[in-house]
Amino acid sequence: LDRPNVVVIVLDTLRGDFAAQLRQLEKKGFVRLDAVAPSSWTLPSHVSMFTGQLPSSHGVREYPDIAWRDLMHLSKQRLAQGSLLDWLGGRGYTTYGFTANMFVTPQFGFKFDHFYVFEGTAETREKAPGRPGARFLRPFVSALFREDRLGRIARWLAIGVGGTALRLLGVRDLEKGSKLILESVRGTEFKGPFFAFVNLMEAHQPYLGSGIDTLTVRLSLLGLSPPASWWREMYPEHAGLAMSRGMEVVSLFERYEPLIIVTSDHGQLLGKDGRYGHGFSLDESLLEVPLLVRYPGGGAGPDVKGRFTSLTDVRELVQKTVGGEECALGDDFAIAESWEEANYRLPSEAPDGDMHRTFSGRVRSGMVRVFGKGGSALFNRETGEVQSFSDGMSKEEVASLSERIPPVTSVGFQPPAEEPSTKDDEAVLKRLKDLGYE
């Protein structure tokens, strides 16, 4: 029995409407689908791909004032109850993880047989061969994320003097680990059948780099006005690099003739209504993500029977393909969920203290955005209230979509029994803190 190899590539934070470059994959026989991420941020979205469940079912999602350490344990417990990795392991697959995202690590329960992690900007540079001078940059880079005067000065320097210095040192500003991931994939002897998971972080913030009006940015960083143009200008370049690197990863795996899935876990807000980043908002730009699929051996498929494919279908697609079954994807219904304040702003834009408040603050009873043929609608799950819906939708469609919203079945957050933290756990938690996740 020939079991196909499987490769899943996540281009983290890549918006669907910025993913045109990926259409090149259609020439290689990929089928392109409209995908909906079940959540606006990395961890719930990935747990959904690996469990095939929505956050309301697997329960690994935002909670009021939850500590990252507790969420880490919860995610570990949930994935230990059965994930795609276990299912594949039970069928003789060897699993490989290559990731630059600290959420998709064994510390959060993603237990690959072979695991390669790259920790984003500063550390990545430090480990990269032939890049002198990178070590001293580490405290500087962490200062970039701080909200005090030092942080502002650091950002100011990073864009002006720092940007030039980095280029002179031969450090690529846009690099967030994908080069090292490519090297690792190239250097790995994959034993079949295998499952390889790759997460590339190039489209994720921070957006430091060349090609911007430094004077404008410096002025805006010193004052209170947001560097909105910076995000909008820089994002396409970063997303472009993520996509070209993603396509290089595709090429490296081609000789194994695998099932290949190329997607993203969520999008990015680039200043719409004064909002940036992803946080816990249910804006369409955070939920509409690219999805391209090619069957093993380059065969055509899968069949498309509806407009939207949820990332929760990734598990079924993999399992059916491994089992030699046909898989039809798409439905005229998809859902994304959130449990917290929808808007959050960047520290550089928000008044002092506001960032923390919006991050950990007001809890909603649970919001859902439901996608249907005519557009999408935002519901309050508990009250049933419709908050908004697309212009193209009829009241009847909104009502019929609301009837399809599944009940919340996860038990919710309960503090897990105290587990001894490992040194690796601490390292990941520190990394989260460095990146401003409080």
Ligand SMILES: [Zn+2]
């Ligand atoms: Zn992500």
